[in-house]
Amino acid sequence: MKYSGIVYKFADNVNTDEIIPARYLNTTDPAVLGRYCMEDIRPGFGAKAVKGSIIVAGDNFGCGSSREHAPLSIKYAGIACVVAVSFARIFFRNAINIGLPIVESREIYEHINEGDTLTIDLDQGKAVIGAGSPITIAPFPLFMQKIIEEGGWLPYLLKSRTAQAERLK
């Protein structure tokens, strides 16, 4: 899987109240969740984000609430992938479960600027900033990669259940 897009850079500890404030949690409408992504720290971000762009952030991205609305709002805002130095654990599992690609990399964060173009190749385990030299990125455990490839936890679960049922026949 390959992603390439312009980068929006964020700091450490971007939390779920900032990613999608609670006043928008009475809806699951993708248009609303996408529109108000990051609204209290970058007003208008969700409305203006370029489709296929990439968020690059520091430590502990997505800390705070378990709200699945957080990775959903990022996905609905058109972001293709999130790169962070580290992820808060509930956001991490939510992103995997909904099929939002995420990458852990300190190197990318330290060398990238807002507006740069970032290309990520998850199969090769490499990323490139603009026309620079490749940065190595560590792959996730196999079953997590499979979950992302299937599009999320439920498609993966159902596929493995069907596979099991077939083996039992």
Place this chain on the structure above:
Amino acid sequence: MGMTLTEKILAKKAGVAHLTPHEFIEIEPDLALANDITAPITIDEFEKVGGKKVFRPECVFLVPDHFTPNKDILSAEHYRKLKEFAAVHQGVHFFEQGEVGVEHALLPEIGAVRPGMVIIGADSHTCTYGALGAFSTGVGSTDIAGYLLTGKAWLKVPPTIKAVFTGVMGPWMSAKDLILLFIGTIGVSGAQYKAIEFSGPVVDGLSVEGRMTMANMAIEAGAKNGVFVADDKVEAYLRGRTKEKGDYLTPDKDAVYERVVVIDVTGRSPVVAWPHLPENVRPAREGGNVRIDQVVIGSCTNGRIEDLRTAAQILKGRRVAPHLRCLIIPATPAIYRQALEEGLFQIFLDAHAVISPPTCGPCLGGHMGILAHGERCVSTTNRNFVGRMGHRDSEIYLASPAVAAATAVTGRITDPAELMK
């Protein structure tokens, strides 16, 4: 090689003799919960993939506590969705207004939580139940949908940080101060992906409610779960609430901890987490120049009867500062009733405080006490991120019920010792 308490609970559930950190396991949790914000996505996802039958409905708890009593039409529609789902899938627990309370206060109260259980919840403060010696962690709506379909969940075994609390607490210090001091020491990502095992003479001396306050905020240090060894206090707490026995596991003497953090509380005083991170912890007595507009006493962190009794002790015979709003939110109907019967409401009403029905309400900026730009709130809740309780230019200071009540009287951040000489 010995196991920590978290490793032991998970190993038993996974049906293996031994587990080490970083292993991935697929297990069958004993209980799953979701609320009025997270369950709508769970239900949609379950139905989207053709889910027809809930795997073990008696293990599923739908608790509408965040935006209830329904704050607007959209929230009312979500409430209705949960109610209708529970009606269709007989056995799923749903709590109507009049029974429902803040989920992490309600579930222990009704005896749904026992030592040794494995609990997943679509709410980050699900870690609260570690106070009763359970493994309990926050997950997402889709995880709960997966549980409805198959009864299964995936988990990575976390390494454990041992948190040891020693010394003697100063006047008016409580469990909230202990956990704030801990988060202030290791930072909001200091326990990222870890289990926290709380121990030491100071926590042994805490009531079960106090331990719930601490376990509740394990997530604020980035932890996966926070756990206490269940002892005779837990046994006493559970008497009358459930007939089922729990599994009173203990860590092995040769358990391997990734890190040991010792917090000596001798000489300390009540603390406050300044905006905008729970790790921004300083003594309350340094806040005398900070003018406060609102105080909130409630939530899954500090909305239980002992918290309300402490607040009443300080508010008795006093009045809330004229410019300030003091909102008191008993976390469940039973706590509400008990506070009423103990005469606490008389004290609160005489003090010109506001008594709210059980709800999460203002904690996450939902309703029942939102902040305007420039306003400041001292709150017994668990997060003070930007915009958490209202306008992005408002501020939240996290504190114990004692500090919150003292602050309500003076109108500025106050150490209770100053007021209660």
